[in-house]
Amino acid sequence: MTVTSPQGFRAAGVAAGLKTSGNPDVALVVNDGPDDVAAAVFTTNRFPAAPVLWSRQVLAAHRLKAVVLNSGGANACTGPEGFADTHTTAEHVAAELGIGAGEVAVASTGLIGVRLPMDKLLPGVTAAVAKLSADGGTAAAQAIMTTDSVPKTTVQRGEGWTVGGIAKGAGMLAPSLATMLVVLTTDAVVPPALLQTALAQATSVSVERVDSDGCLSTNDTVIAMANGASGVTPTVEEVTAALTAAMTDLAMQLLADAEGSTKDIAITVRGAASVADALTAGRACARNNLLKTALFGNDPNWGRVLAAIGTTDAAFEADQVDVTINGVTVCRNGAIGDPREGVDLSGRAIAIDVDLRAGTEEATIWTNDLSIAYVHENSAYST
Amino acid sequence: MTVTSPQGFRAAGVAAGLKTSGNPDVALVVNDGPDDVAAAVFTTNRFPAAPVLWSRQVLAAHRLKAVVLNSGGANACTGPEGFADTHTTAEHVAAELGIGAGEVAVASTGLIGVRLPMDKLLPGVTAAVAKLSADGGTAAAQAIMTTDSVPKTTVQRGEGWTVGGIAKGAGMLAPSLATMLVVLTTDAVVPPALLQTALAQATSVSVERVDSDGCLSTNDTVIAMANGASGVTPTVEEVTAALTAAMTDLAMQLLADAEGSTKDIAITVRGAASVADALTAGRACARNNLLKTALFGNDPNWGRVLAAIGTTDAAFEADQVDVTINGVTVCRNGAIGDPREGVDLSGRAIAIDVDLRAGTEEATIWTNDLSIAYVHENSAYST
Numbered sequence: 100m101t102v103t104s105p106q107g108f109r110a111a112g113v114a115a116g117l118k119t120s121g122n123p124d125v126a127l128v129v130n131d132g133p134d135d136v137a138a139a140v141f142t143t144n145r146f147p148a149a150p151v152l153w154s155r156q157v158l159a160a161h162r163l164k165a166v167v168l169n170s171g172g173a174n175a176c177t178g179p180e181g182f183a184d185t186h187t188t189a190e191h192v193a194a195e196l197g198i199g200a201g202e203v204a205v206a207s208t209g210l211i212g213v214r215l216p217m218d219k220l221l222p223g224v225t226a227a228v229a230k231l232s233a234d235g236g237t238a239a240a241q242a243i244m245t246t247d248s249v250p251k252t253t254v255q256r257g258e259g260w261t262v263g264g265i266a267k268g269a270g271m272l273a274p275s276l277a278t279m280l281v282v283l284t285t286d287a288v289v290p291p292a293l294l295q296t297a298l299a300q301a302t303s304v305s306v307e308r309v310d311s312d313g314c315l316s317t318n319d320t321v322i323a324m325a326n327g328a329s330g331v332t333p334t335v336e337e338v339t340a341a342l343t344a345a346m347t348d349l350a351m352q353l354l355a356d357a358e359g360s361t362k363d364i365a366i367t368v369r370g371a372a373s374v375a376d377a378l379t380a381g382r383a384c385a386r387n388n389l390l391k392t393a394l395f396g397n398d399p400n401w402g403r404v405l406a407a408i409g410t411t412d413a414a415f416e417a418d419q420v421d422v423t424i425n426g427v428t429v430c431r432n433g434a435i436g437d438p439r440e441g442v443d444l445s446g447r448a449i450a451i452d453v454d455l456r457a458g459t460e461e462a463t464i465w466t467n468d469l470s471i472a473y474v475h476e477n478s479a480y481s482t
Numbered sequence: 483m484t485v486t487s488p489q490g491f492r493a494a495g496v497a498a499g500l501k502t503s504g505n506p507d508v509a510l511v512v513n514d515g516p517d518d519v520a521a522a523v524f525t526t527n528r529f530p531a532a533p534v535l536w537s538r539q540v541l542a543a544h545r546l547k548a549v550v551l552n553s554g555g556a557n558a559c560t561g562p563e564g565f566a567d568t569h570t571t572a573e574h575v576a577a578e579l580g581i582g583a584g585e586v587a588v589a590s591t592g593l594i595g596v597r598l599p600m601d602k603l604l605p606g607v608t609a610a611v612a613k614l615s616a617d618g619g620t621a622a623a624q625a626i627m628t629t630d631s632v633p634k635t636t637v638q639r640g641e642g643w644t645v646g647g648i649a650k651g652a653g654m655l656a657p658s659l660a661t662m663l664v665v666l667t668t669d670a671v672v673p674p675a676l677l678q679t680a681l682a683q684a685t686s687v688s689v690e691r692v693d694s695d696g697c698l699s700t701n702d703t704v705i706a707m708a709n710g711a712s713g714v715t716p717t718v719e720e721v722t723a724a725l726t727a728a729m730t731d732l733a734m735q736l737l738a739d740a741e742g743s744t745k746d747i748a749i750t751v752r753g754a755a756s757v758a759d760a761l762t763a764g765r766a767c768a769r770n771n772l773l774k775t776a777l778f779g780n781d782p783n784w785g786r787v788l789a790a791i792g793t794t795d796a797a798f799e800a801d802q803v804d805v806t807i808n809g810v811t812v813c814r815n816g817a818i819g820d821p822r823e824g825v826d827l828s829g830r831a832i833a834i835d836v837d838l839r840a841g842t843e844e845a846t847i848w849t850n851d852l853s854i855a856y857v858h859e860n861s862a863y864s865t
Contacts, residue, residue: 146792146800176788178817211785314772315793389697396861402594405559409529410698417529434561471857478779
């Protein structure tokens with residue numbers, strides 16, 4: 100039920116010693132063809148990690164035969180030396196597989212500003228090549244975990260073709276992706292331009308609407324590969340729908356496993372003049388620490404919803420906005436609504452519904468609460 | 483050393499029962515003239531509280547004889563009824579003092595979305611009027627505290643004239659002011675336009691550069707009153723300098739008392755193409771939860787500084803940025819610099835110096851860390 104669910108893909112995950120824990124930390128996904136079509140979406144952070152710089156170049160041609168991924172180090176902000184490490188890694192994978200380095204993408208995750216121990220990584224790559232198998236997707240998913248508590252995988256079935264995927268990410272979830280590595284595979288026949296368009300659409304309505312803590316990573320990478328092994332050529336709509344389903348499934352798994360979170364919060368802004376307005380208002384709530392701490396404390400503090408939206412330029416009138424939390428309209432016309440005591444926040448799922456009454460568009464942003472465990476995990480992460 | 487340090491001002495603070503703790507919660511500051519010049523700066527939040535709506539109208543004429551302030555309730559998002567409560571409060575003050583309601587500003591702080599108990603507030607106002615005195619400034623400072631642990635006051639001496647001030651605020655500190663109420667007084671002779679310009683300048687380089695938790699309040703209010711009682715007419719530069727000194731003093735007190743904070747963090751961005759760029763980059767750091775939690779954990783995680791700046795549109799090249807934390811240049815040219823082990827973060831003060839090497843401008847943003855106590859205080863605030 101992973102990247103090896105579609106035909107013609109092999110994968111592996113091994114422990115190379117990058118993590119002091121001894122847990123698996125090198126993953127490899129190989130496309131055995133016949134096609135080698137690929138597409139990708141990367142972080143928009145202006146300090147892209149070395150593997151992002153490398154993989155962007157590789158993916159420019161929309162052709163890919165392998166992706167090597169490591170946890171235990173982001174290889175970000177490591178200068179020309181770090182880029183050389185990524186290049187060496189790709190060359191090593193290529194040599195082991197008998198392909199070109201320009202057909203190998205690299206993705207890394209872990210601490211920023213630390214060089215990778217190449218004396219461990221390269222033997223790990225060799226070991227991963229030796230372990231490649233048609234059911235290695237789960238091992239690959241495990242090897243890319245950092246603070247994730249569970250591996251994230253997905254599979255979506257078409258008529259005679261399949262989309263599979265693995266993901267990691269449990270913090271820094273934010274717009275323009277998360278510290279998130281995703282590899283999607285499909286055995287459908289998909290032209291490069293179509294795959295890129297479908298992937299961009301799929302990410303825009305899934306991971307790009309997850310804003311767990313507003314922090315944008317230097318390493319976010321989503322790569323999709325299509326090898327045509329099924330011989331089936333689905334329509335544009337079918338490909339887009341399958342990739343969107345896969346990315347949404349993975350995004351919700353990331354949300355559910357966000358560092359220290361105790362709530363999954365869906366903020367739906369409706370009655371907006373535009374989707375952009377709805378997203379802006381939703382994101383302002385998702386990034387408001389006072390709202391997020393209140394929800395951690397099971398406090399339906401609708402005043403903090405308004406205070407957050409009040410910082411945006413979305414179209415609305417202050418005396419027209421309604422806020423409903425888990426079914427109770429606690430704010431009407433920008434003022435006191437039904438009793439807040441009626442709101443049950445004891446479960447993990449929270450639905451905040453904001454009606455701007457300024458139009459007909461809507462959008463949902465997903466976020467988490469801000470918990471004591473989040474602070475603890477992130478203050479202790481690198482020490 | 484407060485609003486009653488300048489000549490011709492009286493103040494008082496009393497417990498009216500708005501707070502369940504029984505602590506003081508109503509403050510009054512009265513200008514006995516001869517001039518009644520005033521200026522103000524208010525929150526830019528698009529859900530301004532009822533007292534903000536009221537006081538904006540009152541201050542439009544730049545004349546003011548009294549300010550009544552309450553803690554224990556923000557009177558925000560309370561609709562037309564809340565505005566009527568504010569109006570009634572101003573009328574009551576005016577009647578007690580024998581002045582017009584249009585000469586009375588109102589400021590409130592506390593929970594959003596709850597009506598004020600007028601049956602307690604109005605008798606409190608009466609009691610405050612009875613207690614007005616030329617040394618009542620400290621009592622007034624105490625009566626506006628919410629989660630503040632100490633009252634905030636300031637005094638700045640000119641040649642024959644004085645500026646005094648009180649402030650509250652210990653959370654939601656953010657650009658365009660904080661949940662912050664400030665009253666400044668001076669016995670200098672200052673024309674209305676000059677007072678407004680000087681106050682705007684003073685706030686722009688002080689409280690507007692404090693960004694404790696990125697949350698913008700519905701109630702922020704800074705009011706300055708000048709009564710000319712000293713007979714001294716300082717220059718524009720002298721007035722601006724004194725107000726700036728007073729506001730900076732108060733801003734640093736707010737920072738030091740921010741909810742749950744264990745660090746005061748000064749983020750100076752230099753080598754910027756513009757002051758706006760420096761502020762944008764500094765603010766991105768101040769709002770990055772991963773950086774703030776790292777600093778709480780005494781972790782000089784410069785990678786998170788770059789990741790934060792990398793989300794902005796400030797002018798810089800990724801391989802040109804240096805980061806110095808408490809004197810150690812841990813990042814050079816966007817890559818690994820001196821050993822992070824050399825950084826001592828054990829004290830409360832942290833200086834992060836970012837050199838964008840893209841120009842000659844600089845600016846400092848002040849913020850706090852994100853601590854377990856912050857989450858605890860803000861999740862428990864209204865429950």
